[in-house]
Amino acid sequence: MKYKILEKPSCEDGYDLVQEALRKKTTILIFACCKVSYEGRALSELNWGERIIMIKPDGTFLIHQEKKVEPVNWQPPKSRTRSYIKNDNLFLESHRRTPKELLTVEIRKIQFINYANIEDFEELEQAGYEKDMGDMIMEKPHMIEEGFTPTAREYSVEHGFIDILGKDSDNNLMVLELKARKAGITAVKQLRRYLQDLENTDNDYLKECESQKKKIRGLLVAPSIMDDALELLENEGIEFVSIEPPRELKRDKKVTLDAF
Amino acid sequence: MKYKILEKPSCEDGYDLVQEALRKKTTILIFACCKVSYEGRALSELNWGERIIMIKPDGTFLIHQEKKVEPVNWQPPKSRTRSYIKNDNLFLESHRRTPKELLTVEIRKIQFINYANIEDFEELEQAGYEKDMGDMIMEKPHMIEEGFTPTAREYSVEHGFIDILGKDSDNNLMVLELKARKAGITAVKQLRRYLQDLENTDNDYLKECESQKKKIRGLLVAPSIMDDALELLENEGIEFVSIEPPRELKRDKKVTLDAF
DNA sequence: GACTCAATATCGCTC
DNA sequence: GAGCGATGTTGAGTC
Structure with a gap:
């Protein structure tokens, strides 16, 4: 029944x-x-x-x-x-x-x-999250800027994980913090802490950077940013890159791929 | 109907x-x-x-x-x-x-x-949270230690709010971080950041403390603590005080009070 | 099982 | 309405 x-x-x-x-x-x-x-x-x-x-x-x-x-x-x-x-x-x-x-x-x-007696064999398909943003940037790094090359994801530092670590065309180290929604002041503080963590870390690559006078660039990547967060970010010399989280469902993507 | x-x-x-x-x-x-x-x-x-x-x-x-x-x-x-x-x-x-x-x-x-048509005029009564712990400690400060005197609650510092600020019997400043459940490493880091914030703050009372060679004591107050958190805490010179969150509903309390 | 982190978090509180 | 922190957070992924 x-x-x-x-x-x-x-x-x-x-x-x-x-x-x-x-x-x-x-x-x-x-x-x-x-x-x-x-x-x-x-x-x-x-x-x-x-x-x-x-x-x-x-x-x-x-x-x-x-x-x-x-x-x-x-x-x-x-x-x-x-x-x-x-x-x-x-x-x-x-x-x-x-x-x-x-x-x-x-x-x-x-x-x-x-x-x-519920009959349901479907699972929710969704998009528009931080992970989707990360996937997209790893696939199309030029969205950040021409010549950007990701080198690591979820890179562990003292106070957490750096979303994406990479290099720019001049071989400067780039630290990306992703937010799927409007970034607040906490996102800037988080990124600032990661940058401090990196500077305090004993890392051969970083020493090499230093010897070559390479910079460490912090980038906050989000669809938009709040006013106070923008102010703090500019004071800290951190950059802001506006990227919308991908709003494409996997099924749609699959259909698109199947078409070829 | x-x-x-x-x-x-x-x-x-x-x-x-x-x-x-x-x-x-x-x-x-x-x-x-x-x-x-x-x-x-x-x-x-x-x-x-x-x-x-x-x-x-x-x-x-x-x-x-x-x-x-x-x-x-x-x-x-x-x-x-x-x-x-x-x-x-x-x-x-x-x-x-x-x-x-x-x-x-x-x-x-x-x-x-x-x-x-739902008829419901009751609200959930609950206990066993961080707020209840704070209430209890403000009421019975000797639970922390003999001579402890709370001076402020939700004291604002750069990175957040100190749960309870107070003095011990020797007039040392005490910074309490409360957790209603087993404390993890994040709780220790949070408290450490608040302590740093205090030290970096321009505060007359703190200067007075310094001139009198008073210490700033950090206390993590929770029912229990994880191993890695305990390790970090000991390295940081922070103290741990084991206190269970109160498990008494306000209604029960009221009944108790009414009895007198 | 324990830990870490994101979430259409939700919710309550303050400003 | 925005901002902040707690939550019996839940849930997913990793180890």
Whole structure:
């Protein structure tokens, strides 16, 4: 059966449906008056009120109030759900091992409850992120400037990773910090710290640069930059390169490639 | 009416129910075969498949697949939902102004659809966070050590805010960095940066400290600490104080206080 | 499993 | 509305 719905069932009938749904590994939706308590990484209590409960076949457990994107309480995938009747109420428990977390829902009045056998074989295709930008720049380094040659990606320094490291046509070292959205002052500070890290590092290549009087150029690469960030960047002698993150889905790309 | 459910309705009937639900500002749940596209801060496409759609009266729009805690696509509160019929299919659009974002769902087969008038006047009560730790330490400073006196909270320095600033019994300056969970190396680095910031700041009190040969003590306060963080901390001459975040709900506290 | 980093992060708070 | 920090962040990739 694809799905089953019970309207205003007793807690006992609700319990039977939950058991059936868990056995069949289906997705459960409940609209009910409930009370919620959580203990684990933190501690929380939510008094009686109506909410929507969703339990997914992967163990995910969500409780939504009528506001906000985020669930008021939840458990992550691989949590174990069990249910029982106590004092005529329906209890749902979701348990996680590491870290030890327990979510307990006490239901006293079910408005409706259902389970659904979801058939979905598709995955989200997306674009427009920092990684896509990095991929694009590695493929087409001339987007940064003529003669730019990337030499490393995710290059580790004291305070983090430099997104892209490379050389310009004069063999100056170039340090690229990528942002997929409008760059703020934090992005400039981050890049500044990486540049300091590089200067403090004992690195043969850098020593060679120094002996040849090569510069280290810092470049912030983003679609746009905030005013205060631009000011700090100019004071620090860092350059700004405006590049939009690629807005092309892989599927579109694949289609384009297939055409040739 | 508290709620309404339609099983396997036509897209036209589904459209009517959506319109009614939007007018009544209720929460909508739909289990249907749909196709989703999003364009805004990023870009995404999700091909035909069955999902659960939730639209809340605050404008929140969620699309859940059968896995994960996070929705596969969504819009935040205050988004505007509209619906229409095109090519015999039901379209749902959720639009946001700033930043400009559009989520479009095309539904070709509805398994069930309902709206629910949720009554919920409760808010989540929680404990076990960094803020609770700070409150506790401000109330009971001797938890840090005998003679500790807090002087400021959220004290602003170049790279951020010092959680708690204070003095020990010898009038040495104490800089506390709080973490509600196991402290990692980033917490130590953060504290180290704040200490550097303080030393670089032109501050009368600090000058006075210097003239009196007072020290600046950095303290990382957390329930526990990772090995590498402990190593760095010891090298930096920073102290570690183990304190568990308070696990007491405000309601419990209130009851306790009322008892006296 | 632990660690690191990005995210359409979301959310609450301050300015 | 922008900016900043915390989050039971989640999720993905790497080691």
